[in-house]
Amino acid sequence: MRFIPSEAPLPSHAxxxxxxxxxxxxxxxxxxxxAVVLHFPKWTDGRAYSQAVLLRGRLRYAGDIxxxxxxxxxxxxxxxxxxxxxxxxxxxxxxxxxxRALGFFDTHYQTVPPERQRAxxxxxS
Amino acid sequence: xxxxxxxxxxxxxxxxAQYRDQLARHLRGELPDEEFRPLRLQNGWYVQxxxxxxxxxxxxxxxxxxxLRQLARIAREHDLQGAGTAAERGxxxxxxxxQNLQFNWIPLSQSADxxxxxxxxxxxGIQTSGxxxxxxxxxxxxxxxxxxQVDPRPYCELLRQWSTLHPExxxxxxxxxIAVTGAREDRAATDxxxxxxxxxxxxxxxxxxxxxxxxxxxxxxxxxxxxxxFVPWQQILVYIEAVVRVYNLYGRRDNLYKSRIKILVxxxxxxxxxxxxxxxxxxxxxxxxxxLPQAEFDRVAACFAQLPAPAAVPxxxxxxxxxxxxxxxxxxxxxxxxxxxxxxxxxLKRAGLPPGDVTADQMEGAAELAERYSRGExxxxxxxxxxxxxxxxxxxxxxxxxxxxxxxxxxxxxxLTDMIACPGGDLCALANARSIPIAAAITERFDxxxxxxxxxxxxxxxxxxxxxxxxxxxxxxxxxxxxxDGLEWYQVSVGGADGSTLSGRAVAGKVxxxxxxxxxxxxxxxALIGTYLRSRQGGERFIETARRLGALPFRHAADxxxxxxxATE
Numbered sequence: 001m002r003f004i005p006s007e008a009p010l011p012s013h014a015x016x017x018x019x020x021x022x023x024x025x026x027x028x029x030x031x032x033x034x035a036v037v038l039h040f041p042k043w044t045d046g047r048a049y050s051q052a053v054l055l056r057g058r059l060r061y062a063g064d065i066x067x068x069x070x071x072x073x074x075x076x077x078x079x080x081x082x083x084x085x086x087x088x089x090x091x092x093x094x095x096x097x098x099x100r101a102l103g104f105f106d107t108h109y110q111t112v113p114p115e116r117q118r119a120x121x122x123x124x125s
Numbered sequence: 126x127x128x129x130x131x132x133x134x135x136x137x138x139x140x141x142a143q144y145r146d147q148l149a150r151h152l153r154g155e156l157p158d159e160e161f162r163p164l165r166l167q168n169g170w171y172v173q174x175x176x177x178x179x180x181x182x183x184x185x186x187x188x189x190x191x192x193l194r195q196l197a198r199i200a201r202e203h204d205l206q207g208a209g210t211a212a213e214r215g216x217x218x219x220x221x222x223x224q225n226l227q228f229n230w231i232p233l234s235q236s237a238d239x240x241x242x243x244x245x246x247x248x249x250g251i252q253t254s255g256x257x258x259x260x261x262x263x264x265x266x267x268x269x270x271x272x273x274q275v276d277p278r279p280y281c282e283l284l285r286q287w288s289t290l291h292p293e294x295x296x297x298x299x300x301x302x303i304a305v306t307g308a309r310e311d312r313a314a315t316d317x318x319x320x321x322x323x324x325x326x327x328x329x330x331x332x333x334x335x336x337x338x339x340x341x342x343x344x345x346x347x348x349x350x351x352x353x354x355f356v357p358w359q360q361i362l363v364y365i366e367a368v369v370r371v372y373n374l375y376g377r378r379d380n381l382y383k384s385r386i387k388i389l390v391x392x393x394x395x396x397x398x399x400x401x402x403x404x405x406x407x408x409x410x411x412x413x414x415x416x417l418p419q420a421e422f423d424r425v426a427a428c429f430a431q432l433p434a435p436a437a438v439p440x441x442x443x444x445x446x447x448x449x450x451x452x453x454x455x456x457x458x459x460x461x462x463x464x465x466x467x468x469x470x471x472x473l474k475r476a477g478l479p480p481g482d483v484t485a486d487q488m489e490g491a492a493e494l495a496e497r498y499s500r501g502e503x504x505x506x507x508x509x510x511x512x513x514x515x516x517x518x519x520x521x522x523x524x525x526x527x528x529x530x531x532x533x534x535x536x537x538x539x540x541l542t543d544m545i546a547c548p549g550g551d552l553c554a555l556a557n558a559r560s561i562p563i564a565a566a567i568t569e570r571f572d573x574x575x576x577x578x579x580x581x582x583x584x585x586x587x588x589x590x591x592x593x594x595x596x597x598x599x600x601x602x603x604x605x606x607x608x609x610d611g612l613e614w615y616q617v618s619v620g621g622a623d624g625s626t627l628s629g630r631a632v633a634g635k636v637x638x639x640x641x642x643x644x645x646x647x648x649x650x651x652a653l654i655g656t657y658l659r660s661r662q663g664g665e666r667f668i669e670t671a672r673r674l675g676a677l678p679f680r681h682a683a684d685x686x687x688x689x690x691x692a693t694e
Contacts, residue, residue, distance in 0.1 A: 046296030081292035104143035116413040
């Protein structure tokens with residue numbers, strides 16, 4: 001997981017999707033971009049998790065997926081598992097807390113599509 | 126029961142450690158209230174009227190005596206406060222309709238220690254609150270019911286594991302409840318759930334699920350329509366993933382009262398069904414999507430292997446006929462799938478204690494009964510009692526005596542005083558009115574066992590507010606606490622049904638006029654019961670009479686006993 005400083009600009013080549021956007025309907029657009037930026041208007045609004053899952057699982061999108069908006073330290077384990085590769089934390093969040101949040105679990109019960117995809121690719125190679 | 130393996134234990138301990146870190150950051154001032162709140166909710170910590178309430182998950186209601194003893198320890202050592210009346214000093218738990226246990230008085234500063242104590246006995250509060258997939262509920266007679274087609278417990282456990290800390294579905298528009306049954310009789314009110322699952326065999330003899338989606342109570346009571354008549358068990362997690370994903374993307378988040386999946390299902394109708402089907406088909410077509418493997422099912426199912434029949438110990442001594450024992454046999458003892466066994470309900474509906482409440486001593490007492498008579502296993506029932514699933518026929522009389530000693534033998538299961546009630550305004554910050562005094566007044570009014578038995582089977586459900594934790598919509602008689610001008614009032618409904626054979630197809634009851642004052646409620650209940658007793662034909666039960674007559678005669682009878690609210694008519 002890459003952390004983008006809160007004051008840093010987002011990659012200019014990225015496609016920004018609102019969290020109400022139909023990610024699948026924009027498949028062609030998505031594939032033309034090296035990064036997609038997904039947005040959390042409120043941290044408890046979980047739509048962007050499903051958007052990321054669809055980008056990875058259904059569209060097999062292999063570029064960067066960046067979380068922006070109200071991104072809090074405790075969201076990191078969820079973001080990573082749903083296929084996000086970068087996060088721009090809300091300005092007041094401690095990087096150290098976010099990194100620690102990634103370390104609490106070394107295992108999980110279920111798989112989500114990005115993990116299945118990685119497992120399938122691993123098995124094929 | 127499911128046996129935790131090293132993986133499960135490791136996982137729960139990691140969760141407890143994560144929570145300890147979050148609590149510490151909160152107590153240090155690094156994690157403000159509004160950001161700590163969703164995190165503690167998903168661990169079962171819900172700040173209530175007096176203190177944080179802890180809701181402990183009892184997965185599909187299965188509880189070991191060892192776990193119950195640990196819950197007693199938590200009640201004794203942590204669920205306490207120094208002041209107030211005896212009832213306000215804590216030291217007790219409350220079993221909920223969702224088969225969980227709630228504590229009311231544990232200080233937040235001790236919450237991480239309590240999570241460690243729970244983890245010691247393979248328990249936790251994961252996803253017992255918050256906008257996520259909640260504890261899976263099922264039939265309290267799962268695995269032992271004579272009318273069962275498929276034992277739901279291994280599937281419940283697989284669903285529990287799948288839903289536990291699912292990263293995509295941790296922040297849904299609203300809470301999400303799944304119930305599963307595998308019997309002909311629906312004892313889990315499945316159609317009142319966000320997803321209701323019924324296990325059955327198809328024509329080829331394969332196991333699968335009937336899936337209903339979009340039920341729920343609250344302000345807009347809706348019964349879940351069937352989405353699929355048969356989803357093969359290997360694909361059920363894929364189907365649920367599709368339902369929850371579409372809900373997560375399109376469920377309303379602008380209005381708390383319209384954010385449950387039932388509103389989306391109702392508003393979108395076939396469009397929602399189509400979206401779910403498209404998502405499901407795409408997942409099924411993807412070779413990366415796993416099916417539930419037989420080996421994993423077998424591993425889990427082995428935990429629920431049927432016990433051998435008990436050694437035939439016929440009740441050798443002919444007993445003197447004892448009417449009290451017979452009555453208990455009739456109401457609290459249930460048939461069993463295996464010969465030689467019976468299931469026995471320990472009634473938590475008795476005078477002097479709120480429905481579903483157990484003190485620390487009573488938890489120890491129930492654990493002791495489970496160890497002596499039920500191989501150390503108990504079930505929490507949907508109607509807030511405890512059940513011993515493995516009682517030998519030959520032990521019934523001895524168990525009855527011991528249960529009586531412990532205050533668990535009130536022979537009222539399924540009767541008027543076996544009511545469902547939420548904790549209400551005494552404890553809950555959401556409640557508009559108190560439930561406990563209403564339940565107590567009705568219990569006191571109907572304290573004659575002969576009368577109760579004559580009235581017969583009836584579901585009385587009491588909720589302290591429209592959130593419907595006491596399932597008032599599905600009660601044959603429902604009581605709902607409402608707030609007008611800062612005062613407590615009670616709306617009464619008649620004819621609701623949970624979907625069981627006795628109750629009939631799941632449906633919300635009809636409100637019988639303006640709200641009543643608290644002191645009128647026992648008279649109103651008596652008037653409704655009186656109307657039934659006068660009008661019943663043959664062996665008709667209350668709900669059958671209510672269905673035949675409709676709500677009007679009950680409304681008239683209730684109006685006739687209005688006192689302080691008479692002027693509003």
